[in-house]
Amino acid sequence: xxxxxxxxxxxxxxxxxxxxxxxxxxxxxxxxxxxxxxxxxxxxxxxxxxxxxxxxxxxxxxxxxxxxxxxxxxxxxxxxxxxxxxxxxxxxxxxxxxxxxxxxxxxxxxxxxxxxxxxxxxxxxxxxxxxxxxxxxxxxxxxxxxxxxxxxxxxxxxxxxxxxxxxxxxxxxxxxxxx
Amino acid sequence: xxxxxxxxxxxxxxxxxxxxxxxxxxxxxxxxxxxxxxxxxxxxxxxxxxxxxxxxxxxxxxxxxxxxxxxxxxxxxxxxxxxxxxxxxxxxxxxxxxxxxxxxxxxxxxxxxxxxxxxxxxxxxxxxxxxxxxxxxxxxxxxxxxxxxxxxxxxxxxxxxxxxxxxxxxxxxxxxxxxxxxxxxxxxxxxxxxxxxxxxxxxxxxxxxxxxxxxxxxxxxxxxxxxxxxxxxxxxxxxxxxxxxxxxxxxxxxxxxxxxxxxxxxxxxxxxxxxxxxxxxxxxxxxxxxxxxxxxxxxxxxxxxxxxxxxxxxxxxxxxxxxxxxxxxxxxxxxxxxxxxxxxxxxxxxxxxxxxxxxxxxxxxxxxxxxxxxxxxxxxxxxxxxxxxxxxxxxxxxxxxxxxxxxxxxxxxxxxxxxxxxxxxxxxxxxxxxxxxxxxxxxxxxxxxxxxxxxxxxxxxxxxxxxxxxxxxxxxxxxxxxxxxxxxxxxxxxxxxxxxxxxxxxxxxxxxxxxxxxxxxx
Numbered sequence: 001x002x003x004x005x006x007x008x009x010x011x012x013x014x015x016x017x018x019x020x021x022x023x024x025x026x027x028x029x030x031x032x033x034x035x036x037x038x039x040x041x042x043x044x045x046x047x048x049x050x051x052x053x054x055x056x057x058x059x060x061x062x063x064x065x066x067x068x069x070x071x072x073x074x075x076x077x078x079x080x081x082x083x084x085x086x087x088x089x090x091x092x093x094x095x096x097x098x099x100x101x102x103x104x105x106x107x108x109x110x111x112x113x114x115x116x117x118x119x120x121x122x123x124x125x126x127x128x129x130x131x132x133x134x135x136x137x138x139x140x141x142x143x144x145x146x147x148x149x150x151x152x153x154x155x156x157x158x159x160x161x162x163x164x165x166x167x168x169x170x171x172x173x174x175x176x177x178x179x
Numbered sequence: 180x181x182x183x184x185x186x187x188x189x190x191x192x193x194x195x196x197x198x199x200x201x202x203x204x205x206x207x208x209x210x211x212x213x214x215x216x217x218x219x220x221x222x223x224x225x226x227x228x229x230x231x232x233x234x235x236x237x238x239x240x241x242x243x244x245x246x247x248x249x250x251x252x253x254x255x256x257x258x259x260x261x262x263x264x265x266x267x268x269x270x271x272x273x274x275x276x277x278x279x280x281x282x283x284x285x286x287x288x289x290x291x292x293x294x295x296x297x298x299x300x301x302x303x304x305x306x307x308x309x310x311x312x313x314x315x316x317x318x319x320x321x322x323x324x325x326x327x328x329x330x331x332x333x334x335x336x337x338x339x340x341x342x343x344x345x346x347x348x349x350x351x352x353x354x355x356x357x358x359x360x361x362x363x364x365x366x367x368x369x370x371x372x373x374x375x376x377x378x379x380x381x382x383x384x385x386x387x388x389x390x391x392x393x394x395x396x397x398x399x400x401x402x403x404x405x406x407x408x409x410x411x412x413x414x415x416x417x418x419x420x421x422x423x424x425x426x427x428x429x430x431x432x433x434x435x436x437x438x439x440x441x442x443x444x445x446x447x448x449x450x451x452x453x454x455x456x457x458x459x460x461x462x463x464x465x466x467x468x469x470x471x472x473x474x475x476x477x478x479x480x481x482x483x484x485x486x487x488x489x490x491x492x493x494x495x496x497x498x499x500x501x502x503x504x505x506x507x508x509x510x511x512x513x514x515x516x517x518x519x520x521x522x523x524x525x526x527x528x529x530x531x532x533x534x535x536x537x538x539x540x541x542x543x544x545x546x547x548x549x550x551x552x553x554x555x556x557x558x559x560x561x562x563x564x565x566x567x568x569x570x571x572x573x574x575x576x577x578x579x580x581x582x583x584x585x586x587x588x589x590x591x592x593x594x595x596x597x598x599x600x601x602x603x604x605x606x607x608x609x610x611x612x613x614x615x616x617x618x619x620x621x622x623x624x625x626x627x628x629x630x631x632x633x634x635x636x637x638x639x640x641x642x643x644x645x646x647x648x649x650x651x652x653x654x655x656x657x658x659x660x661x662x663x664x665x666x667x668x669x670x671x672x673x674x675x676x677x678x679x680x681x682x683x684x685x686x687x688x689x690x691x692x693x694x695x696x697x698x699x700x701x
Contacts, residue, residue: 132537162340163496175334176331176333179331179363
């Protein structure tokens with residue numbers, strides 16, 4: 001798994017993780033969302049969900065987008081035993097860092113708890129996978145107004161590549177009209 | 180397409196099919212020489228490219244593990260990905276943005292011009308602008324560079340509109356949509372630009388010049404090109420008399436093959452080219468091939484870079500249209516009163532949401548960072564690209580312990596920022612922010628360098644064989660039928676995007692090789 005090797009420190013994560021996983025949709029409405037997790041307990045799932053929200057907090061995004069992140073973490077844990085151990089241990093460490101378990105703490109306390117572990121391989125692993133899982137999700141793009149591929153509609157030449165109106169247009173010498 | 184026998188020692192073997200190797204292959208086959216072109220990656224096409232940042236990255240980038248060391252931030256942010264370059268037919272011309280600028284006269288004479296800068300291993304190029312001017316003209320025509328050959332400039336997008344207004348308000352004068360190897364109108368059987376916004380992911384309109392669909396098919400049409408994709412060179416073979424005799428490579432099935440050669444040309448980009456030479460060491464060439472100077476792998480340069488992104492109250496949609504949609508050139512000249520030697524260009528850059536999240540501030544998290552990403556549609560961006568100082572300790576070396584899938588040592592890339600680089604970057608950030616502040620930015624962000632796309636200097640040209648690896652033709656000082664044909668020839672980095680100069684050197688080198696062959700010198 002050469003791709004996983006350069007995931008080190010979470011700097012670059014792999015799109016395949018995000019693309020390959022869509023297990024979340026299969027869960028029945030009656031069961032808690034964590035019922036679909038294979039590698040994590042309900043408590044671990046809830047903890048990772050809170051963690052994912054605090055790493056990249058977007059008020060415009062409902063929990064469902066972060067639940068997908070937890071499913072991608074679950075996928076990683078299922079396929080890579082070392083990652084599973086890293087995350088089990090990391091969650092235990094997070095819980096041990098305060099009077100209440102991590103998921104029961106206030107947002108500010110959660111941020112402080114994550115700040116204390118931000119250089120650990122556990123944090124880097126979660127952040128790296130979330131970076132791709134969250135921001136490479138077309139459903140998230142829609143919430144951000146990012147259209148993704150432009151080829152299907154022929155690019156922006158006739159779809160607003162130069163439609164900015166709050167500044168004057170440069171002269172033709174600097175920016176010729178499209179020919 | 181031609182198929183040459185592995186034992187045919189009349190062929191020129193070119194390793195790497197990007198700006199240098201792909202161009203050289205076409206030029207040589209047009210002159211009637213037989214060429215075997217080895218390319219480590221697969222062949223894609225405009226039809227197989229994806230407007231998807233992560234997908235394209237995994238499809239096109241060179242992802243074999245590398246290690247890093249040194250004070251540069253890339254070593255911290257991307258410890259196993261020092262460079263963002265390609266393993267695919269067409270090499271990094273598939274990924275490049277298209278900016279095509281000539282080097283300036285004084286940049287060929289860095290040692291003379293900048294005098295002695297402590298810690299910098301400066302050297303003058305053995306050639307000057309006058310030597311390259313006629314070849315620059317050929318390259319610009321070949322690549323269809325806008326604002327040359329009566330080709331109009333590209334229309335500016337929103338990102339450029341922001342840059343232009345900010346730049347002119349702070350007093351910059353030379354601001355336009357650049358000299359780009361992207362068709363502003365149909366040319367050379369290729370479409371004009373659709374303003375797709377995915378230049379880095381492989382151009383699906385074919386408007387952007389890439390050897391993949393220009394030089395290589397033209398070379399194939401001559402019947403003289405034997406292109407072998409998924410063929411990674413492992414070692415260049417040489418006899419005891421200073422002559423390269425062939426190339427050992429692994430094919431798509433991992434089988435080892437030897438292709439005999441009359442001439443070997445190395446064009447694997449500035450990390451793999453020196454690595455290949457170092458991995459070709461034998462008892463006769465104990466420090467690596469073409470390395471009597473000890474300079475193979477040394478003087479690694481990657482340009483002084485950084486980006487400035489700015490957030491505005493109103494939408495910009497920077498990702499609509501060409502990525503490098505415009506340029507400010509006022510800072511590119513020689514002016515040491517700024518506190519550093521060398522100059523830099525300021526060029527628009529844009530990233531989609533996935534890569535903005537990955538690169539805006541690698542490693543960052545939390546509400547402030549997420550809040551910036553919330554403003555993605557209201558962002559404008561520019562990239563600073565300037566001359567960096569060659570330093571002998573900045574080097575591509577063989578990792579002493581880690582091996583690749585073929586059992587060969589992987590490369591380590593060491594880079595320490597020179598004080599001159601740091602001063603230029605700090606100044607560039609300040610000027611970039613000033614441009615955006617002038618048009619009402621509510622926040623500007625200093626984005627650290629990405630993994631390097633401009634990798635230069637590791638087999639540099641020199642007048643004296645003591646100072647460098649190759650002569651003014653790219654011919655190695657040690658083995659006369661071994662050529663360096665990529666950006667690793669650069670004696671110094673200059674401040675311009677290097678592709679046009681790599682293509683120019685390849686056209687010139689082809690003339691020299693063909694001439695020497697005709698004279699029976701090779």
